[in-house]
Structure formats: C-alpha cells, structure tokens
Amino acid sequence: MTHQHHPELCDLHIHVGSSVAPHIMWSIAHQQGLRLPVKDYWEFVDMITINGNNVKSLDDYIRILHEWTERIQSSPAAIERSIYEIIGKEFRSSRVTQIEVRFNPMKRNLDGERDLDHIIHAAIRGLDRAQLEYGVKAGLIFCMAREFEPEINEIVVEKAIRYHDRGVVGIDVAGSESRTIELSDALPFYVSLFERAKAAGLGTTIHTGETTHTACAGMESVIKHLQPDRIGHGVQCHFSEDTMKRLVDSDTVLEICPTSNLHTRAVNSLDDFHTILGRLDEHGVRYTINTDGTYYCKTNLRREFQILQDAGIMTAERAEQVRLEAFKSSFIQD
Numbered sequence: 001m002t003h004q005h006h007p008e009l010c011d012l013h014i015h016v017g018s019s020v021a022p023h024i025m026w027s028i029a030h031q032q033g034l035r036l037p038v039k040d041y042w043e044f045v046d047m048i049t050i051n052g053n054n055v056k057s058l059d060d061y062i063r064i065l066h067e068w069t070e071r072i073q074s075s076p077a078a079i080e081r082s083i084y085e086i087i088g089k090e091f092r093s094s095r096v097t098q099i100e101v102r103f104n105p106m107k108r109n110l111d112g113e114r115d116l117d118h119i120i121h122a123a124i125r126g127l128d129r130a131q132l133e134y135g136v137k138a139g140l141i142f143c144m145a146r147e148f149e150p151e152i153n154e155i156v157v158e159k160a161i162r163y164h165d166r167g168v169v170g171i172d173v174a175g176s177e178s179r180t181i182e183l184s185d186a187l188p189f190y191v192s193l194f195e196r197a198k199a200a201g202l203g204t205t206i207h208t209g210e211t212t213h214t215a216c217a218g219m220e221s222v223i224k225h226l227q228p229d230r231i232g233h234g235v236q237c238h239f240s241e242d243t244m245k246r247l248v249d250s251d252t253v254l255e256i257c258p259t260s261n262l263h264t265r266a267v268n269s270l271d272d273f274h275t276i277l278g279r280l281d282e283h284g285v286r287y288t289i290n291t292d293g294t295y296y297c298k299t300n301l302r303r304e305f306q307i308l309q310d311a312g313i314m315t316a317e318r319a320e321q322v323r324l325e326a327f328k329s330s331f332i333q334d
C-alpha cells in the first residue's frame with residue numbers, strides 16, 4: 001500500500017514535551033545557546049528519551065520531561081518550531097490528518113521570564129504553518145498542571161478562552177496523579193474552571209485513572225463533578241463495573257495511549273491491554289487510540305494501531321471503528 005492510501009488518522013492525545021524529534025531538540029537547544037549537561041548528540045538522545053531503565057513510573061516519565069525538554073522549548077521560536085515539526089512528522093509517518101497537540105504554556109515561559117502571550121502566539125504560528133503546508137486540521141489543548149496552585153491554572157484556562165478563536169480547542173489537566181485534585185478540597189475550584197471553559201465553547205479533557213493514585217474513585221469524581229468530554233488514559237476503569245457504567249452513561253470518551261502506559265507501567269503488558277480493551281468493548285465504553293509522546297515513547301499513531309492488531313487485541317474491523325471514533329470525539333469542529 002502506498003503511503004497516501006493508508007487511512008487518515010486522528011491523534012487526540014499528544015504532548016509537545018514528548019513528541020519533538022531529538023535532532024530538532026538538539027538544534028533548538030544550540031540555536032538558543034543553551035548550555036547542555038552533555039556534549040555528545042547520542043548522550044543527549046538518551047537524556048531526553050526513554051531508554052533502558054530510566055522510566056519505571058509516571059513520575060519518572062514526567063521528571064525527565066520537566067528537567068530538559070520543557071526548558072529547551074521555553075522560547076517563542078522554540079515552541080513555534082516544536083509544534084510545526086510535530087504536526088508535519090505525524091502526517092508524514094502515519095498520515096495523521098487531524099491532530100490536537102497539547103502543552104502547558106506556563107511551563108514554557110521560564111517561570112514568568114518570558115511573556116505568556118508571546119509563547120502562545122508563537123505556538124499558533126507553528127500550528128498555522130503546519131496546517132497550511134500539509135493540509136491537515138490541527139488544534140491546541142492547553143494543559144493545567146496538578147502541581148500548580150489553582151490560581152495559576154486559572155490563568156491557563158483564561159488564556160485558552162482568549163485564544164479559542166485562534167486555534168485553541170480545549171483544556172486538560174496533567175501531571176503526577178499523586179496530587180489527587182479530583183479527590184481534594186480544590187475540586188470545586190476546578191469545577192468552576194471547567195464550566196467557564198465549556199461555556200466558552202472549549203472541549204474538556206483530564207488525565208485521570210492512569211495510575212492507582214486516582215484509580216476508579218478519581219475517575220468517578222471527575223465524571224460526576226468536572227463532566228469532561230474526554231478522559232486522558234482512564235485505563236484503571238476496567239477494575240470497576242460502576243466506573244465503566246458511568247463512562248457509558250455520561251458518554252465520556254477515553255484517550256488510550258498503549259505504548260506510553262506500558263513504559264510507565266500503568267499497564268504491565270499487552271496481555272493486560274487485551275483484558276482492558278476487551279472489558280471496555282464488552283461494556284460499550286467509547287475510546288480512541290493515541291500516541292501521548294511519539295519520540296519519547298519511540299512510536300507513531302500507525303504503529304500504535306499495528307501493535308494492537310499484531311497482538312490480536314483488535315481486529316481490523318474494530319480498529320476501523322476506533323479510528324473513526326477519534327474524528328467523532330475531536331474538539332476540532334468544521
């Protein structure tokens with residue numbers, strides 16, 4: 001099959017921090033004159049990607065991104081190029097023709113040293129250039145951080161609302177699930193933020209139920225109170241009939257990222273994925289397949305589907321339904 005005859009794909013869950021090719025990151029770092037802790041390119045690649053045993057949990061995964069990747073991407077020129085390169089690469093490797101790229105603008109302004117609006121405008125330029133060149137549909141999702149004070153996250157949501165007509169299509173919450181905001185006193189504040197975002201026409205998603213920190217209790221709280229359109233990961237739901245039923249009743253769509261979950265050990269094996277996706281299908285839970293971080297996890301969207309089909313987890317027919325589910329659940333409207 002020639003490349004242009006592969007089916008079009010849609011990636012709804014892909015982070016800027018984990019999806020820019022190492023050689024691009026290397027080039028950006030040098031362009032900005034950043035002093036790196038390594039002088040050798042291959043050592044740099046090892047430093048910013050998952051290799052051998054440097055990632056054993058979601059917290060390890062996040063720490064590595066925070067230490068270098070976010071810093072290198074913290075300038076207008078860097079964020080513009082990062083977003084432009086991600087969209088082009090996913091189109092070329094997997095024929096991704098619709099993509100929602102997510103990042104936290106507050107983690108790209110060097111703690112206020114850079115102006116947030118300059119970072120956001122640059123991100124939009126990268127988005128526009130890629131859409132023009134590749135003819136794809138693309139949008140930005142702004143991530144809040146679990147470790148931020150609520151007032152800082154409020155600014156992220158306000159920026160998403162302000163730039164909604166420029167290509168920001170949704171909001172998200174990301175970060176270590178050991179900070180269980182969905183089960184804490186901070187929840188009402190987030191309920192109001194989600195309501196404001198929805199009223200402004202933004203899509204809503206949140207990383208939860210990826211690890212046992214939030215698990216089913218966290219997911220149920222999220223569905224009941226935050227009522228997001230989609231949930232990032234949510235693989236823990238298969239442990240509870242009630243949680244799966246709530247997902248179905250609320251028509252919440254899961255953003256499943258297989259290779260990422262195997263790296264963070266949120267899911268231990270492909271056999272476990274077989275069980276999980278089997279249970280979701282059995283209960284009628286809607287879900288999509290995504291990459292989370294292409295270069296960090298050394299994958300692309302076509303490969304994610306291939307892994308599941310090669311392991312006998314998904315038939316070609318089911319893969320086609322799941323492929324279409326992503327377009328249906330996208331925040332990007334015509």
Ligand SMILES: [Zn+2]
Pocket residue numbers: 013015174207232292
């Ligand atoms: Zn994610």
